[in-house]
Amino acid sequence: MIQDEKVCVIIAAKNAEKTIGRAVRSALAEPEVDEVVVVDDGSDDRTMAAAAAADDTTRRLDIIRFRANRGPSAARNHAIAVSRAPLIAILDADDFFFPGRFRRMLACPDWDFIADNIAFMQEADTAPQPEDFPPHPRRLDLRDFILGNISRRGAPRGELGFLKPVMRRAFLDAHDLRYREDMRLGEDYELYVRALLAGARYTVIESCGYGAVVRAGSLSGQHRTKDLAALHEAERAILAAGNVPSEAAEAMRRHCRQVGQRHALRHFLDRKREGGAAAALAFATANPTALPAIAGGILRDKLDAARERMRPAEPAPQEGLRYLLPAGR
Structure with a gap:
């Protein structure tokens, strides 16, 4: 693996004691991952201890604690600031990677952002393996990305803002792109829009490497x-x-x-x-x-x-x- 292919996985966590271990283990299992940065965003449970228990002793795990909750944008921005790897991947604390995720993504050339398919599932201790879809890479432009975030009543939630791309740090730095810390809803969507406006080459593949757990009472229903x-x-x-x-x-x-x-x-x-x-x-x-x-x-x-x-x-x-x-x- 060449230096430019090394990945930093960022996990912002708030009261994620029950799920953070699986998230950390799935990230550390990927050979392309050079760093996993967990930011405990003011939890009042044992999130830090559960994350530490998932360490594999390879010295790739860094756990940071915010005493007060500052929101996922602030947590992610802090993790970007203290990490070094040239590629950045976001993982939610109750989600996980399927094996081989980054190998399939990094096989594609010429991108600034690259995202793969997401498998949504109900909360469970074990998850089935996703179907083995061919990559079929395509370029996502700004118009299609925005249209892919317009909700249709009666259709399953599936906005393209849910995508969790790998992002090149060099592109983020060159265009001064970070998450808006005043946002706790749609912060991913807003960042991707600004990146596409700045000329980001955003590639999407159909292969599935990200597992998203859907829990009752979660998603936007809890947003203020x-x-x-x-x-x-x-x-x-x-x-x-x-x-x-x-x-x-x-x-x-x-x-x-x-x-x-x-x-x-x-x-x-x-x-x-x-x-x-x-x-x-x-x-x-x-x-x-x-x-x-x-x-x-x-x-x-x-x-x-x-x-x-x-x-x-x-x-x-x-x-x-x-x-x-x-x-x-």
């Missing part, structure tokens, strides 16, 4: 209203800069509108929960432009709940895996 507001403002700032190519600008405006609608609905529901129906009505009256998003969101939620009650139980998917990219189809 102000997290949606921060994502909305960040995207509006990118559009306002005026350097988004015309073919991508309309897609970004669509995505921005969708985020704004989600924020308006969440804000309305916050007012109702905190102050009752009168407070919610006052908010809606004072923000007439938000009324379509509020009314439409409430109606869709009620329809979805009704459909869920009427829907017969579905059999579990084969092997419990669902793939982000439609490989082989």
Whole structure:
């Protein structure tokens, strides 16, 4: 393995005592990994001890603790700052790598970012191996990336912002790219957008090397209203800069509108929960432009709940895996 192929795996962790060990072991098992940097982001459980117990004594594991929670962006930026390897890979603390992930990715030439397929699964102690999809590398441009993050109601969650690319440190440094630390939702999406605007060659392969565990009550349902507001403002700032190519600008405006609608609905529901129906009505009256998003969101939620009650139980998917990219189809 040549020096330029060495990888630093960054894991930001908060109260991940039950899962951090598997994440660390899966990273250390990859021969291309030269460093694993775990940042314990203000945990109040035994996350640090569980990460340390997964060490393989090769001196590649570095564990850092934040006394107070600062968020995944700050944790990742700190890990980037203290690490050295020329390639950077992000791993969430409750996820893991399948064996051979980096070998397949690094076999592809000419990229600044490269991402592979993700297998989503329900929480379990053991996970089946993913299908052996051929790589079929393709270049991802800004317009297609943004369109791949626009949610479709009734479709499984599968936004391209979930991708976990390997990133070249040299490209990040050359364009002063780091995660925005005021964001706790969509920080990956926002970074990738700025990288693509800076000319990043973003390659995607269909081979699956990343296992993502889907847990009840996780994902965006736990994000705060102000997290949606921060994502909305960040995207509006990118559009306002005026350097988004015309073919991508309309897609970004669509995505921005969708985020704004989600924020308006969440804000309305916050007012109702905190102050009752009168407070919610006052908010809606004072923000007439938000009324379509509020009314439409409430109606869709009620329809979805009704459909869920009427829907017969579905059999579990084969092997419990669902793939982000439609490989082989």
